[in-house]
Amino acid sequence: xxxxxxxxxxxxxxxxxxxxxxxxxxxxxxxxxxxxxxxALAQLILLACAAATLFILWVNGGRSLLLFDRSFLSxxxxxxxxxxxxxxxxxxxxxxxxxxxxxxxxxxxxxxxLLFALLGMMVMISANSFLTLxxxxxxxxxxxxxxxxxxxxxxxxxxxxMKYFVLGALASGLxxxxxxxxxxxxGTLVISDIAARATSLAAESSxxxxxxxxxLVFLVSGLAFKLGxxxxxxxxxxxxxxxxxxxxxxIGTAPKLAAFAMAMRLLVGGxxxxxxxxxxxxxxxxxxxxxxxxxxxxxxxxxxxxxxYSTIAxxxxxxxxxxxxxxxGNRLSAVDAYGAAMFYTIVYVLMSLGxxxxxxxxxxxxxxCERLEDVKGLNRRDPWLAFLMLVLMFSMAGVxxxxxxxxxxxxxxxxxxxxxxxxxxTAVVFSLIGAFYYLRVVKLMYFDDPAQGVSAVGQRGxxxxxxxxxxxxxxxxxILPQTLMYVCLQAIQYSYAR
Amino acid sequence: xxxxxxxxxxxxxxxxxxxxAGGDRNAPLQRAIALAGAVLGFVVTIPLYAGFETGxxxxxxVELRPWIEAFNVNYHLGVDGISVLFLLLNSFIxxxxxIAGWSVIESRVGQYYASFLMLSGVMNGVFSxxxxxxxxxxFEATLIPMFIIIGVWGGPNRVYAxxxxxxxxxxxxxxMLVAVLxxxxxxxxxxxxxxxxxxxxxxxxxxxxxxxxxFAFAVKVPMWPVHTWLPDAHVEAPTGGSVVLAAIMxxxxxxxFVRFSLPILPDASRDLAWLMIALSLVAVVYIGLVAxxxxxxxxxxxxxxxxxxxxxxxxxxxxxxxxxEGALVQMISHGFVSAALFLxxxxxxxxMHSRMxxxxxxxxxxxxxxxxxxxxxxxxxxxxxxxxxxxGEFMVIMGAMQKNFWLAFAAATTLVFGAAYTLWMYKRxxxxxxxxxxxxxxxxxxxxxxxxxxxxxVAVLFMGVYPLPFTEVMHASVDELLRHVAQPKL
Numbered sequence: 003x004x005x006x007x008x009x010x011x012x013x014x015x016x017x018x019x020x021x022x023x024x025x026x027x028x029x030x031x032x033x034x035x036x037x038x039x040x041x042a043l044a045q046l047i048l049l050a051c052a053a054a055t056l057f058i059l060w061v062n063g064g065r066s067l068l069l070f071d072r073s074f075l076s077x078x079x080x081x082x083x084x085x086x087x088x089x090x091x092x093x094x095x096x097x098x099x100x101x102x103x104x105x106x107x108x109x110x111x112x113x114x115x116l117l118f119a120l121l122g123m124m125v126m127i128s129a130n131s132f133l134t135l136x137x138x139x140x141x142x143x144x145x146x147x148x149x150x151x152x153x154x155x156x157x158x159x160x161x162x163x164m165k166y167f168v169l170g171a172l173a174s175g176l177x178x179x180x181x182x183x184x185x186x187x188x189g190t191l192v193i194s195d196i197a198a199r200a201t202s203l204a205a206e207s208s209x210x211x212x213x214x215x216x217x218l219v220f221l222v223s224g225l226a227f228k229l230g231x232x233x234x235x236x237x238x239x240x241x242x243x244x245x246x247x248x249x250x251x252x253i254g255t256a257p258k259l260a261a262f263a264m265a266m267r268l269l270v271g272g273x274x275x276x277x278x279x280x281x282x283x284x285x286x287x288x289x290x291x292x293x294x295x296x297x298x299x300x301x302x303x304x305x306x307x308x309x310x311y312s313t314i315a316x317x318x319x320x321x322x323x324x325x326x327x328x329x330x331g332n333r334l335s336a337v338d339a340y341g342a343a344m345f346y347t348i349v350y351v352l353m354s355l356g357x358x359x360x361x362x363x364x365x366x367x368x369x370x371c372e373r374l375e376d377v378k379g380l381n382r383r384d385p386w387l388a389f390l391m392l393v394l395m396f397s398m399a400g401v402x403x404x405x406x407x408x409x410x411x412x413x414x415x416x417x418x419x420x421x422x423x424x425x426x427x428t429a430v431v432f433s434l435i436g437a438f439y440y441l442r443v444v445k446l447m448y449f450d451d452p453a454q455g456v457s458a459v460g461q462r463g464x465x466x467x468x469x470x471x472x473x474x475x476x477x478x479x480x481i482l483p484q485t486l487m488y489v490c491l492q493a494i495q496y497s498y499a500r
Numbered sequence: 501x502x503x504x505x506x507x508x509x510x511x512x513x514x515x516x517x518x519x520x521a522g523g524d525r526n527a528p529l530q531r532a533i534a535l536a537g538a539v540l541g542f543v544v545t546i547p548l549y550a551g552f553e554t555g556x557x558x559x560x561x562v563e564l565r566p567w568i569e570a571f572n573v574n575y576h577l578g579v580d581g582i583s584v585l586f587l588l589l590n591s592f593i594x595x596x597x598x599i600a601g602w603s604v605i606e607s608r609v610g611q612y613y614a615s616f617l618m619l620s621g622v623m624n625g626v627f628s629x630x631x632x633x634x635x636x637x638x639f640e641a642t643l644i645p646m647f648i649i650i651g652v653w654g655g656p657n658r659v660y661a662x663x664x665x666x667x668x669x670x671x672x673x674x675x676m677l678v679a680v681l682x683x684x685x686x687x688x689x690x691x692x693x694x695x696x697x698x699x700x701x702x703x704x705x706x707x708x709x710x711x712x713x714x715f716a717f718a719v720k721v722p723m724w725p726v727h728t729w730l731p732d733a734h735v736e737a738p739t740g741g742s743v744v745l746a747a748i749m750x751x752x753x754x755x756x757f758v759r760f761s762l763p764i765l766p767d768a769s770r771d772l773a774w775l776m777i778a779l780s781l782v783a784v785v786y787i788g789l790v791a792x793x794x795x796x797x798x799x800x801x802x803x804x805x806x807x808x809x810x811x812x813x814x815x816x817x818x819x820x821x822x823x824x825e826g827a828l829v830q831m832i833s834h835g836f837v838s839a840a841l842f843l844x845x846x847x848x849x850x851x852m853h854s855r856m857x858x859x860x861x862x863x864x865x866x867x868x869x870x871x872x873x874x875x876x877x878x879x880x881x882x883x884x885x886x887x888x889x890x891x892g893e894f895m896v897i898m899g900a901m902q903k904n905f906w907l908a909f910a911a912a913t914t915l916v917f918g919a920a921y922t923l924w925m926y927k928r929x930x931x932x933x934x935x936x937x938x939x940x941x942x943x944x945x946x947x948x949x950x951x952x953x954x955x956x957x958v959a960v961l962f963m964g965v966y967p968l969p970f971t972e973v974m975h976a977s978v979d980e981l982l983r984h985v986a987q988p989k990l
Contacts, residue, residue: 402637
């Protein structure tokens with residue numbers, strides 16, 4: 003009994019693992035071509051995990067608990083990020099069922115891989131040791147590689163999976179190399195111990211500091227690959243375009259939460275002593291990502307590819323928050339800055355879910371909605387979906403009153419408060435350039451007439467309802483951002499401002 | 501009664517109702533709801549004027565509620581003598597726009613009216629927001645409905661115009677956002693505009709901030725040389741869009757100067773007044789000349805708007821009562837006159853589907869009633885005494901005279917140019933022999949059009965003959981503003 007109580011904080015992970023295994027077997031006996039029962043079971047598992055996570059948050063009351071020889075951390079930030087991840091995966095399931103069914107891709111593997119990927123994310127989010135972190139990362143990545151290749155007969159999918167795998171393996175290698183160097187310098191893998199030792203080491207001699215910084219460079223490179231930051235972004239457009247839209251939806255949403263958590267654990271949790279160094283690195287990555295992401299997105303004719311470049315730009319924007327936490331060794335505004343980055347990530351996940359959800363709902367058997375022309379005249383065909391897409395696009399562009407505005411507002415505020423006014427102005431200029439291609443989508447939907455032969459309207463049913471809620475939630479957060487912002491700030495406050 | 505909240509949210513609620521009323525099959529119902537919403541929106545602004553205490557300089561009808569506590573952002577509304585009239589003007593013009601589009605707009609009626617009502621509510625928000633973030637949100641939120649209005653119901657080149665409008669204004673406002681965030685940090689975590697008024701700032705910081713705000717407001721006003729979006733937007737926008745754009749949206753930028761730039765950055769404002777005055781004079785003189793050679797009526801009135809708004813910014817930056825009050829009067833008068841002129845062009849365009857001056861001639865023979873009304877508005881546009889156009893221009897010229905004779909002289913050329921381009925256009929369109937068979941077949945004003953133009957005619961004449969009700973509410977606030985600007989806050 004005591005063992006159980008002591009290990010209560012891993013209850014969601016255990017539930018998910020068990021659930022995924024049960025689902026794997028259950029699906030073998032599923033007769034229904036549409037796999038309604040399996041989907042329902044998957045949703046049920048997610049619901050159970052959510053309940054468990056909420057329960058743990060309530061029991062812990064925001065305290066941070068360490069388990070398994072301090073390699074697993076359950077704190078407020080991990081709870082919030084996991085809850086959002088469940089929501090994202092649950093929405094991904096709902097949006098993509100019909101799409102996969104129409105293309106004959108609806109197999110049990112999709113569900114199982116998705117749930118295991120989620121498990122990987124959760125382990126990453128809760129990692130307090132380099133080992134756990136790497137374990138979660140590999141579990142997530144391997145599932146995603148397989149998901150991208152799900153459409154076996156498509157050359158584009160296979161190519162994307164291959165690229166993703168090779169580049170992903172390279173990035174993992176970089177990350178491991180960095181980890182080994184930090185381990186060599188500090189002699190431990192536990193992140194909270196590293197923080198203490200790195201601080202004394204960095205103060206001790208410049209040579210050991212040099213070793214740490216060397217390791218840091220590799221850590222940041224691996225991280226940048228996972229977040230898709232320039233110049234480690236090459237895989238993003240190809241994978242987004244090559245994978246089937248349902249899988250793109252998965253890749254573009256929940257894993258960003260895990261990558262954000264990884265950045266927080268590694269940099270803020272593990273190496274605060276080197277904050278001057280990694281903040282500079284992040285600043286360069288941020289500016290490059292915003293520049294290349296936004297400029298290249300303009301030239302795209304494929305919506306998925308355009309959204310891929312927009313992801314790159316958004317992640318660059320999110321970094322503005324991460325790089326503004328420590329100013330001249332002073333951590334006073336750290337909670338605001340990291341909270342802003344977390345808010346940005348969550349809002350980005352909501353926007354990305356919605357945008358790919360619209361594409362999924364517009365695609366039908368034999369018709370793939372993925373080029374810009376495919377949304378032409380959507381306002382005539384399906385005004386409600388067009389309106390939702392309008393909200394999503396304005397939110398991505400950061401125009402009030404949508405959630406995207408507050409996300410940009412919060413990180414820009416963090417950057418300005420940190421004295422990074424030049425970078426803030428650069429960010430503003432690039433987000434203006436970014437507004438152009440979001441506007442183009444609105445223009446196609448509202449100002450142009452539908453293309454000949456395309457009379458598609460979105461599907462009806464539960465997925466549409468959920469998508470409406472998703473789109474309207476951005477409007478709601480746009481009008482009343484207080485709650486979500488408060489949650490993010492509190493989560494960071496409890497987890498990092500002890 | 502939270503009157504300001506009502507002024508903002510009644511039109512927005514009406515917009516949602518219009519949208520909820522379904523598609524084009526229910527167009528009559530949607531029109532009725534839109535009209536009811538617009539009238540109700542105007543009715544709730546009347547107590548703002550009736551209950552306004554004229555002797556008080558500070559904010560009235562204040563509403564203060566926490567909104568985003570994480571950033572100390574408040575839902576903080578209030579009006580003073582400078583802003584109160586614009587809420588009334590805005591809500592009044594909205595009624596006219598709804599009536600003007602009554603039988604003209606036939607496709608996507610609900611979305612059309614919803615856009616205008618939403619725009620109206622949001623612009624009331626801009627004029628009454630006293631919190632930096634709230635102001636910014638309202639300021640930016642005006643872009644979306646206007647973008648849709650131009651892009652969906654506009655002319656042939658509407659997409660170019662809509663995107664140009666959007667990107668120009670977004671660029672300006674994003675720089676303002678950085679300035680707002682900087683002020684937030686400097687003031688120790690406050691977004692309250694009234695706190696910023698008292699915040700001491702170094703001259704260098706003030707100048708940077710001044711340019712941050714200048715981009716946002718100059719694009720909106722628009723000042724030369726960032727005015728080029730305006731003629732495009734006006735030409736392509738539907739009549740209602742042009743009316744709202746000229747009558748209200750341009751005022752948002754000018755209002756920004758008096759609410760932000762002057763009181764928050766008085767030293768920079770005084771230091772850079774020469775620049776602002778120079779840009780204003782270029783707008784008045786050069787754009788006046790540009791207007792003279794236009795062949796498209798809407799484009800001509802658009803350039804005339806830029807020229808008249810140059811007068812407004814000129815008035816603000818001479819820093820005396822005549823100048824500032826004159827500029828404010830000019831803003832309101834221009835709201836009436838430009839709205840009326842765009843509606844007049846709309847009347848012709850609905851019948852002939854052309855805005856080219858050369859397609860017309862001798863319209864007075866077939867549309868005498870219309871010609872008489874348009875005469876009045878043309879005269880008001882050229883600043884004839886006894887019309888509203890005269891009052892503002894006269895006051896600004898008086899203000900300029902106090903500062904420098906040659907400044908006043910340059911500004912006064914507008915009376916010549918304004919009369920030249922407006923009346924020359926009027927002559928070519930209205931007088932002479934009937935130009936062609938289509939002009940000969942024109943029908944005079946319908947009762948609906950007469951009502952709209954008639955209301956504006958009354959407003960223009962009333963303000964021209966008896967401007968006291970407009971100026972007396974401003975006095976206390978303008979004096980307070982000038983006193984504040986005169987004090988250095990380094």
